């Protein structure tokens with residue numbers, strides 16, 4: 001199969017073989033629309049006069065994932081199943097490690113198409129599958145606007161170095177692949193898989209951390225819900241995006257991060273919808289595209305090129321040095337992870353942020369920054385602060401365990417940032433103060449907003 005599209009990469013040196021179907025092993029891009037990996041699988045299946053099967057491996061062994069994450073993901077998979085049925089395509093979800101499930105389903109495949117994930121586990125699965133599959137495996141990179149290796153060939157220092165590199169390519173990649181209709185249906189094929197009609201039954205079969213409750217009342221998973229939210233954002237909030245991006249008492253943000261994390265919406269589709277929106281000023285649209293493309297894809301660049309993206313050692317040398325110089329500074333407040341998770345510090349703004357995260361699975365970006373900075377200030381050492389911040393981040397956020405999680409937490413400790421004036425504990429790493437919140441936004445209204453929301457959930 002000739003490859004000229006930079007989103008596509010051949011992963012092994014096998015051939016297309018005689019098989020019963022073309023397999024799209026779906027793992028990252030959990031959607032049936034605007035999914036270039038699915039489109040390529042259908043295109044190739046039509047060429048080979050074969051049906052397409054979409055396969056998904058449901059593992060309960062993914063580090064740090066819990067009931068909250070799994071319910072959201074399963075809601076999304078039900079949406080995928082329903083949409084695929086309308087296209088005549090069967091979704092087969094099997095319990096097991098994704099690579100093992102892909103290899104099982106790959107035994108009858110003429111060709112396997114997969115999508116791209118950037119974290120350690122996602123990359124290991126794909127490497128094993130490419131090595132062991134009996135057929136040709138091709139990957140299609142559909143969850144970034146600009147493919148990571150095209151945007152830059154190295155770990156970028158900061159947004160200012162990444163921005164000109166990625167911007168050069170945006171025009172070429174900001175287009176959707178043409179959806180293709182499958183010629184051969186696969187719905188009648190007898191391939192065993194989980195029945196997704198009852199999510200509770202599927203969840204009951206998984207060996208999960210059940211201590212973190214689902215947030216279905218606030219965030220329902222799936223492409224349909226992502227599309228509904230996007231429509232609402234474009235109609236009601238994009239107009240205020242530039243002015244209110246750092247105003248956590250407002251809701252003038254898109255809340256797209258959980259949907260992007262699970263691949264339930266395409267970033268290309270999202271970027272096009274904002275670029276072409278009738279609402280908002282140029283500053284609103286440009287501001288949004290800066291976050292969605294430059295900042296989000298800088299995080300992908302970080303995770304892709306930095307092997308230790310989830311360890312303290314991923315921090316730049318200047319940050320590690322200055323934090324080490326101040327590691328012995330006295331701390332006025334010191335809190336354990338338990339006290340932090342219980343939102344019982346002396347700081348009402350921080351506690352509100354923690355409650356928002358714990359009970360809703362989400363937090364406004366401005367408060368995420370403050371939340372992380374205070375954990376650094378209130379921990380016994382910067383290393384301990386890093387581990388605590390990442391652990392709580394990935395436990396409660398629906399969008400946790402994402403490249404953005406690792407880059408966001410590392411930013412708190414100086415990654416992708418510059419040195420500032422030296423001060424206790426932080427050294428030259430950027431500091432944030434409660435008085436800054438009071439000056440720059442209506443922080444009391446934020447606390448009220450969170451309390452109202454949490455009360456609403458409990459009643």
Ligand SMILES: Cc1cc2nc3c(=O)[nH]c(=O)nc-3n(C[C@H](O)[C@H](O)[C@H](O)COP(=O)(O)OP(=O)(O)OC[C@H]3O[C@@H](n4cnc5c(N)ncnc54)[C@H](O)[C@@H]3O)c2cc1C
Nearest residue numbers: 253254255256257291292295296365372399400404405408
């Ligand atoms: C300490 C800390 C931890 C974070 N943890 C996570 C995390 O676990 N998962 C996660 O997805 N994001 C994380 N972020 C980044 C950011 O806060 C969220 O992506 C954003 O708040 C999501 O809200 P939204 O979708 O409404 O954003 P919008 O403002 O509507 O922006 C649209 C999209 O742009 C991207 N984006 C927005 N802000 C940023 C940013 N600062 N950096 C990178 N991309 C951005 C996101 O993909 C977002 O969905 C973290 C940031 C910090 C400082």
